[in-house]
Amino acid sequence: MAVEPQGESKRSPVTGPGYTFASVTEKISSIVLTRPTTRGWYIGFAVSFAFTLLLFFAIGYLLTVGVGVWGINIPVGWGFAIVNFVWWIGIGHAGTLISAILLLLNQKWRTSINRFAEAMTLFAVACAGLFPLLHLGRPWFFYWLFPYPSTMGVWPQFRSPLVWDVFAVATYFTVSLLFWFVGLIPDLATLRDRAQTRAKRITYGMLAMGWRGSAMHWHRYEIAYLLLAGLATPLVVSVHSVVSLDFAVAIIPGWHSTIFPPYFVAGAIYSGFAMVLTLAIPLRAVYHLEDFITMRHLENMAKIMLATGLIVAYGYLMELFMAWYSGNTYEGFTAWNRIVGPYGPAYWALILCNVIAPQALWSKRVRTNVPVLFVLALVVNLGMWLERFVIVVTSLHRDYLPSSWGMYSPTVWDWAVFAGSIGLFVALLFLFIRFLPMISIFEMRELVSKTEGRSAD
Amino acid sequence: MEKKASRPAIYGLMAEFDTPGELVKAAASARADGYRKMDAYTPYPVEGLAEALHFRATQVPLITLLGGMIGCLGGYGMQYWVAAVDYPVNVGGRPLNSWPAFIPVTFELTILGAALAAVLGMLALNGLPMPYHPVFHVPRFALASRDRFFLCIEAKDPKFDRQATAQFLKSLTPREITEVSH
Numbered sequence: 001m002a003v004e005p006q007g008e009s010k011r012s013p014v015t016g017p018g019y020t021f022a023s024v025t026e027k028i029s030s031i032v033l034t035r036p037t038t039r040g041w042y043i044g045f046a047v048s049f050a051f052t053l054l055l056f057f058a059i060g061y062l063l064t065v066g067v068g069v070w071g072i073n074i075p076v077g078w079g080f081a082i083v084n085f086v087w088w089i090g091i092g093h094a095g096t097l098i099s100a101i102l103l104l105l106n107q108k109w110r111t112s113i114n115r116f117a118e119a120m121t122l123f124a125v126a127c128a129g130l131f132p133l134l135h136l137g138r139p140w141f142f143y144w145l146f147p148y149p150s151t152m153g154v155w156p157q158f159r160s161p162l163v164w165d166v167f168a169v170a171t172y173f174t175v176s177l178l179f180w181f182v183g184l185i186p187d188l189a190t191l192r193d194r195a196q197t198r199a200k201r202i203t204y205g206m207l208a209m210g211w212r213g214s215a216m217h218w219h220r221y222e223i224a225y226l227l228l229a230g231l232a233t234p235l236v237v238s239v240h241s242v243v244s245l246d247f248a249v250a251i252i253p254g255w256h257s258t259i260f261p262p263y264f265v266a267g268a269i270y271s272g273f274a275m276v277l278t279l280a281i282p283l284r285a286v287y288h289l290e291d292f293i294t295m296r297h298l299e300n301m302a303k304i305m306l307a308t309g310l311i312v313a314y315g316y317l318m319e320l321f322m323a324w325y326s327g328n329t330y331e332g333f334t335a336w337n338r339i340v341g342p343y344g345p346a347y348w349a350l351i352l353c354n355v356i357a358p359q360a361l362w363s364k365r366v367r368t369n370v371p372v373l374f375v376l377a378l379v380v381n382l383g384m385w386l387e388r389f390v391i392v393v394t395s396l397h398r399d400y401l402p403s404s405w406g407m408y409s410p411t412v413w414d415w416a417v418f419a420g421s422i423g424l425f426v427a428l429l430f431l432f433i434r435f436l437p438m439i440s441i442f443e444m445r446e447l448v449s450k451t452e453g454r455s456a457d
Numbered sequence: 458m459e460k461k462a463s464r465p466a467i468y469g470l471m472a473e474f475d476t477p478g479e480l481v482k483a484a485a486s487a488r489a490d491g492y493r494k495m496d497a498y499t500p501y502p503v504e505g506l507a508e509a510l511h512f513r514a515t516q517v518p519l520i521t522l523l524g525g526m527i528g529c530l531g532g533y534g535m536q537y538w539v540a541a542v543d544y545p546v547n548v549g550g551r552p553l554n555s556w557p558a559f560i561p562v563t564f565e566l567t568i569l570g571a572a573l574a575a576v577l578g579m580l581a582l583n584g585l586p587m588p589y590h591p592v593f594h595v596p597r598f599a600l601a602s603r604d605r606f607f608l609c610i611e612a613k614d615p616k617f618d619r620q621a622t623a624q625f626l627k628s629l630t631p632r633e634i635t636e637v638s639h
Binding site for chain 1: 477484494497498499500501502503506507512515517518521525530535536539540543544546548551558559562564565566568571572573575576578579580582583586587588589590592593596597598599600601602603604614635
């Protein structure tokens with residue numbers, strides 16, 4: 001291990017002092033294996049599961065009656081379903097960014113947050129995937145989206161961004177799942193070896209697939225993991241770019257813009273880090289993981305949030321500038337209508353949440369104040385949801401023909417599906433932290449070996 | 458059949474070490490002493506261990522490349538066949554093989570093919586899933602996923618001899634030496 005650069009030692013460490021291979025293993029695996037399930041867990045899971053049931057109920061009603069139960073109509077045909085889809089899939093991006101890009105950049109601080117960030121990605125993409133399917137109108141024919149030799153003799157239209165979306169999201173989910181599972185294999189073996197009951201030993205043993213930590217296996221494993229990271233990096237950039245093309249390829253004013261792909265990707269990372277902070281702050285407090293998820297982690301994430309937030313702010317600015325500079329009447333009107341039209345308050349709220357509020361992160365005192373950081377993360381989550389609402393609704397509700405203008409307002413079923421998807425997301429996270437190690441144990445051992453390495457030799 | 462007849466009485470001899478440094482040194486000296494059929498077991502990937510055991514570069518990158526190429530060519534080929542051969546739809550007079558529009562799906566399928574190949578290839582080369590393996594007979598082996606480092610010289614190694622190899626392992630000052638049954 002090379003000597004760390006001078007500046008590194010002055011920074012706050014990525015783990016608390018005095019940890020050994022055994023103690024990190026114990027501390028993380030005990031959360032899953034020996035700690036009794038707390039009352040707080042049961043309450044949290046019960047509440048989120050109740051919302052999940054609400055989701056199932058709302059979906060059931062939707063399937064029985066049809067998409068008319070939502071507020072969508074002409075001219076606003078996209079509504080909450082697409083807003084929520086873009087919001088959820090954006091949230092997923094931070095998980096991949098942390099696990100893949102920070103791995104390639106050799107950022108060691110990622111180690112204690114990558115596992116649950118990846119889980120967050122997986123669950124967020126699962127929630128995201130629901131919405132376009134439900135929006136299909138007849139979701140039970142979802143398989144028509146895939147190219148298969150159907151008896152009708154028709155194929156998907158590969159020139160359409162909506163078909164690109166199917167491939168992008170399906171690939172993203174599959175690769176995220178692979179990445180997460182491959183990362184889990186050695187830890188599942190640890191749980192198998194430490195489990196006290198036969199049922200746990202068998203379950204974790206099956207999942208670990210007989211992993212025994214052989215040097216040859218590790219050798220191949222590390223290469224495969226690095227390759228996956230290298231593959232996931234362009235993938236994550238492509239996914240939100242393709243999502244943005246759903247808008248940008250259309251000729252609707254306010255959508256037809258080349259800035260959309262980079263601006264969507266930055267927004268995705270922005271909202272994703274806000275969600276990682278929203279989850280990490282309560283988790284570290286409840287499970288006393290302050291030694292693993294340190295102030296440095298929170299501060300680094302706050303910095304990334306600030307940086308991506310500025311890119312997003314630049315995107316907003318350029319949207320307005322181009323609307324004016326293009327000299328296009330419709331573009332100009334759409335921009336003006338966003339600011340002062342009937343949905344103006346949503347626009348101003350999004351500017352407040354996404355551009356103004358995060359400027360507080362310039363201050364180190366704010367970045368190191370955990371409750372304030374938590375509130376700011378929630379504000380950014382809200383702001384990014386509003387951003388997608390503004391993009392989807394304001395462009396559609398008043399486009400070229402004033403005779404076909406209209407208003408959109410969500411119904412109780414729109415809200416039920418949205419709230420229900422949050423419930424599903426949280427319920428899956430509760431199950432995850434109860435049954436799987438939320439921090440990568442083997443990577444923490446590696447980190448311990450590297451930080452303690454010099455004193456041990 | 459012949460192989461089964463010459464099957465050694467035990468799987469091998471296993472030495473347990475406290476630190477990764479000791480294990481790497483032990484692996485290097487076992488290699489220097491002429492042992493070839495051996496493996497080390499560690500709780501995390503130890504730097505320098507694969508080199509000490511002379512594991513050659515793996516085939517994982519090649520398999521990943523092949524998977525990516527299958528995804529890429531298959532993806533483009535599928536779109537070409539669908540859009541230009543089997544189900545041609547004239548969209549605004551644009552060419553049927555409108556390749557720029559086929560890039561996103563081709564790209565996604567390239568990544569998908571490569572990622573699946575990387576993971577499945579890694580698992581297949583490692584022989585996983587493998588529910589049974591002799592090393593699990595050693596009770597202390599559970600620590601290989603916690604904080605101990607093991608070196609196992611297998612009995613099928615031509616130089617293996619129950620007494621001599623045990624003596625050799627003892628010279629490496631391990632914490633413990635165990636016989637691994639089949």
